[in-house]
Amino acid sequence: MKDWIDRYIYAVGQKLPRLQREDIKKELKSIILDALDERIANQKLQKGEDYEATEEDVFAVLESFGSPDEVAAKYRPSNRYLIGPELYDLYCLLLCIVLGAVALGISIATTIDILYSPDPFIQQLFKLPMNLISASISTVGAVTIIFALIQRFGKEESIKGIELNKNWSPRSLEPVPVAYDVIKMPDTIAAICITIVALIIFNWFPHIIAIYSVSQGILSVTPIFNLDVLAGYMKYMNIFWIGAVLLNIYKLKAGKWNTFLRLSEIVVDLGVLIIVLMMTGNPAILNPSIIDAAAGADMEFLMKLGGMGAVSFRIFIAVILLFTVFEAGKHIYYSIKSH
């Protein structure tokens, strides 16, 4: 007779939690042998004392226990989640948002890269799908890891949204949020998308932020930024941008403004504003060859363009400045008002 029982126990053992594996295997073996003894005793009653056990008896006993997967599954705790049902909806929503934003950012950046690359178009063609696939895989991975960590280390009560306060009474119910306290989902989702697109372009494709000009049939691409200087600022910018993404994710879950969220929002907005101001105050951030490029082209036209650029640039900075201050003021006002 072959070692069917050992095979069965080994197969179950492979799927058991490591710590209890040997103990469960030992117990399972003793139980199976008991069941087999019982079956053989019954067969002897039916078919006479000289009945010899066959493989069929072993099979019948093992079948009565069920498949190894099934048996092992019952020994494992039932609530083994990578991402539990409480977090799953938020996980799906965020995965869609982040994936969409990453796909958009990568598509824009790679397309511009391909269109203005000196290499033959055909050679470049595979770049877009390859970039999309690899970016999507790392995005799914990153989001999943973050959620798995929250599931693993987060407090059960806070994941399930259960109040730790056991002395609940209807009196402790929070008021229905007034309109200005409700966080608007579409705004938040848009903010996450835009921030991610900016993160992708400024970190991995800063060279596509460029002046594209054709003179005498030759295309010239001149990045606007001095990439090394830009990278120096990006270190700090990334902190605030990633902070902004995390903050917006938290806003999706919270659904309602509170003082902490408003303060965090002000910190992130001001942080981004300060870095933008520092960048615009530093002439070295511009690509030195922009001036050379300008010299090579129609001077008068470019001067005019440059003049317009400078004015609209100042207006742009002023708008950002005003907008940030307005937003900060709004948050301070509302957080005082709601107290």
Next chain:
Amino acid sequence: MSNLEEIISNLTMELRRGTLVLCVMSQLEKEQYGYSLVQSLAEKGMIIDQSTLYPLLRRLEKQGLLDSNWSLDENRPRRYYVLNEKGRKVLNSLVEEWAEMNNTIKKLLENKNGDGDYERLD
């Protein structure tokens, strides 16, 4: 399996699942090893899947309601389980709870003239 049968079988399973712990604990005032427990439950009409019973025993042990030890006296080593002090207390409470529940359900299922028979709702 028809849809109706499937629903009935699922609901019956759920109904039984809740009573398993009580059934198993009730048989463990004397120590028993796995297979003897299956037998003693089956003799009294409680057929329980082996692959359900043994993990259940381990869970009850982990919760501190059962003690277990390997006995090497017989022809093969066997793991014996028995209720401990805490387990006996829990069993007593469960038995009371069951009696109460049984009474309530009986009342709920009695037919209108109160003869205690269940009325089939066809």
